[in-house]
Amino acid sequence: MMKRLLTLVITLMLAGPVFAQSGPLRLTITDGVIEPITFAVPSFEAETPAAQQAAADISRLVVQDLAGTGLFREVPATAFISQVSSFVQPVAFADWRAINAQALIVGAVNVNGNQLSVKFRLYDVFSGQELGQGLQFAGTADGWRRMGHKVADAVYSRITGEGGYFDSRVVFVSETGPKDARQKRLGIMDFDGSNVQFLTDSSSIVLAPRFSPNGDRVLYTSFESGFPRINVLNVANVGRQQLQTAPGEMAFSPRFSRDGRQVIYSLSNGGNTDIYRTDLGTGQHVRLTSAPSIETAPSLSPDGSQIVFESDRSGSQQLYIMSANGGEARRISFGEGRYGTPVWSPRGDLVAFTKQNAGRFHIGVMRLDGSEERLLTSSFLDEGPTWAPNGRVIMFSRETQGAAGTSSMYSVDISGRNLKAVPLQGGASDPSWGPLQP
Amino acid sequence: MTVFKKAAVLLLVVATAACTNPDRFGGGADGSAGGANGAGLGAGAGAAGSASDPASPLFFNQTIGDRVLFAVDTSTITPEGQTILDGQAQWLLTNADYRAVIEGHADEQGTREYNLALGQRRANAVREYLVSRGVPSTRLQVTSFGKERPIAVCSEESCYAQNRRAVTVLSFSAVTS
Numbered sequence: 384m385m386k387r388l389l390t391l392v393i394t395l396m397l398a399g400p401v402f403a404q405s406g407p408l409r410l411t412i413t414d415g416v417i418e419p420i421t422f423a424v425p426s427f428e429a430e431t432p433a434a435q436q437a438a439a440d441i442s443r444l445v446v447q448d449l450a451g452t453g454l455f456r457e458v459p460a461t462a463f464i465s466q467v468s469s470f471v472q473p474v475a476f477a478d479w480r481a482i483n484a485q486a487l488i489v490g491a492v493n494v495n496g497n498q499l500s501v502k503f504r505l506y507d508v509f510s511g512q513e514l515g516q517g518l519q520f521a522g523t524a525d526g527w528r529r530m531g532h533k534v535a536d537a538v539y540s541r542i543t544g545e546g547g548y549f550d551s552r553v554v555f556v557s558e559t560g561p562k563d564a565r566q567k568r569l570g571i572m573d574f575d576g577s578n579v580q581f582l583t584d585s586s587s588i589v590l591a592p593r594f595s596p597n598g599d600r601v602l603y604t605s606f607e608s609g610f611p612r613i614n615v616l617n618v619a620n621v622g623r624q625q626l627q628t629a630p631g632e633m634a635f636s637p638r639f640s641r642d643g644r645q646v647i648y649s650l651s652n653g654g655n656t657d658i659y660r661t662d663l664g665t666g667q668h669v670r671l672t673s674a675p676s677i678e679t680a681p682s683l684s685p686d687g688s689q690i691v692f693e694s695d696r697s698g699s700q701q702l703y704i705m706s707a708n709g710g711e712a713r714r715i716s717f718g719e720g721r722y723g724t725p726v727w728s729p730r731g732d733l734v735a736f737t738k739q740n741a742g743r744f745h746i747g748v749m750r751l752d753g754s755e756e757r758l759l760t761s762s763f764l765d766e767g768p769t770w771a772p773n774g775r776v777i778m779f780s781r782e783t784q785g786a787a788g789t790s791s792m793y794s795v796d797i798s799g800r801n802l803k804a805v806p807l808q809g810g811a812s813d814p815s816w817g818p819l820q821p
Numbered sequence: 822m823t824v825f826k827k828a829a830v831l832l833l834v835v836a837t838a839a840c841t842n843p844d845r846f847g848g849g850a851d852g853s854a855g856g857a858n859g860a861g862l863g864a865g866a867g868a869a870g871s872a873s874d875p876a877s878p879l880f881f882n883q884t885i886g887d888r889v890l891f892a893v894d895t896s897t898i899t900p901e902g903q904t905i906l907d908g909q910a911q912w913l914l915t916n917a918d919y920r921a922v923i924e925g926h927a928d929e930q931g932t933r934e935y936n937l938a939l940g941q942r943r944a945n946a947v948r949e950y951l952v953s954r955g956v957p958s959t960r961l962q963v964t965s966f967g968k969e970r971p972i973a974v975c976s977e978e979s980c981y982a983q984n985r986r987a988v989t990v991l992s993f994s995a996v997t998s
Contacts, residue, residue, distance in 0.1 A: 604937075654941060680932075737932050
């Protein structure tokens with residue numbers, strides 16, 4: 384029974400999240416307020432002298448990941464009554480209860496040459512029991528951040544019952560220079576803005592990169608030829624080639640199918656933009672829409688059977704869903720204003736979008752029938768949502784107003800809480816969140 | 822015919838100035854953009870003859886006008902635009918050695934993909950108008966930069982109005998084909 388105290392249930396209901404109460408053992412639905420789970424992370428034990436730095440760094444990263452979700456609150460080390468000097472030492476639960484730490488994470492780090500391993504245990508302080516079993520991750524020393532993220536993912540997953548998202552990467556557009564001569568190139572980073580690397584130079588405009596489902600490739604729109612064309616980039620060796628699309632004057636807005644073998648995208652000819660699919664294996668093209676209006680920003684459902692896209696066939700930008708093979712589409716957005724850039728959630732039950740209304744831009748989510756629309760943000764210009772692998776968090780671009788306007792990336796919970804900027808040097812836009820890494 | 826020689830010389834200059842698209846005039850001001858023109862009116866074409874020479878690209882860019890503007894979220898050619906395009910069509914018919922790429926643009930108040938498609942619509946409207954005035958469609962190409970290359974950077978209608986444009990960018994067909 385006590386174990387439930389440590390179980391933070393995150394519902395997918397837009398009606399309101401759930402919080403765990405300390406005190407009576409029950410979960411109460413509130414209107415958008417979450418009482419975070421309190422946790423303590425005594426600095427991980429360094430099993431070898433060489434491991435001291437890594438042990439401190441990894442402990443800090445685990446705290447940063449968990450606290451950064453807004454679902455967990457750190458009990459600072461200054462409040463600790465007892466210390467954990469050894470991974471195997473019995474835990475003095477009373478000392479952690481006294482400072483109201485609901486979860487206790489203890490760990491140990493071993494560095495041997497270039498090899499680093501980290502193990503951890505998660506305790507439910509109030510029940511005095513271990514939650515799940517101890518786990519160990521091993522790799523090279525320079526991969527310490529990934530191992531820290533893996534520990535935090537495991538803790539997050541055990542407490543919430545959902546997948547984590549810390550050990551994941553985001554591909555994006557790095558921006559420098561003034562608004563009228565902006566230089567853009569593809570960048571890739573850890574979800575938290577660390578380990579930035581560049582995948583292209585900025586000799587031509589690049590837009591809207593999209594990860595493949597397993598993260599091995601990136602689709603993006605390039606102006607290398609002076610005309611928008613879709614490139615496929617191999618993340619490992621940064622090799623790239625142009626996608627052989629159906630014939631058209633411009634090709635853009637690509638996304639992979641869930642098996643990574645097909646690409647859906649927009650093609651423009653004679654002022655008309657429609658949605659097409661190209662099979663990477665056979666090279667065959669299928670035209671999926673054939674309206675005289677603008678059809679763009681297609682995104683497949685997780686099961687691959689349907690496509691959500693935007694169209695101005697009604698006279699203004701709105702969201703529609705059709706079969707993955709084209710045909711009749713049904714409109715799902717009916718609120719005030721314009722809707723664009725729909726992205727199907729990994730769980731399949733929501734669509735994230737950009738909404739433009741009364742001079743403001745919003746990132747929002749709605750159900751597949753357009754009900755329960757919830758706007759998560761509001762600013763001069765927010766656009767281009769992308770889902771975290773677990774479908775709990777959305778990252779997007781925010782451009783500031785005026786001649787000196789710059790673009791940054793932000794993340795926000797699908798409940799609208801925990802809005803924060805991704806810390807990066809320089810401008811950034813068009814994030815695409817990749818999968819949890821193996 | 823001396824105009825064409827001058828044009829050819831300029832072409833070399835532009836090419837050595839690291840423009841990514843050396844077969845175009847007017848691209849030197851913005852080489853990094855892969856030819857997103859309209860940044861700096863006629864800057865790259867400054868040496869292409871003089872504005873008073875009716876056969877010069879500079880005359881096309883400045884005296885006739887290389888661009889037309891659009892209302893919010895539309896691709897309808899305005900009466901002012903028609904006058905400019907009539908002049909462009911006449912110039913292109915007279916100077917048959919030139920081709921053009923028509924670049925459509927949008928203001929920043931829209932999402933990226935939609936603005937690319939909207940820019941294409943605008944560029945195509947210009948192409949269709951020029952073709953209706955007798956310019957062979959084989960000499961015209963269209964592209965769109967969406968909201969990626971504004972020429973006016975404020976976040977007000979005075980700037981947005983300048984950015985909602987389609988720019989006819991000349992190239993010398995002896996080089997391109």
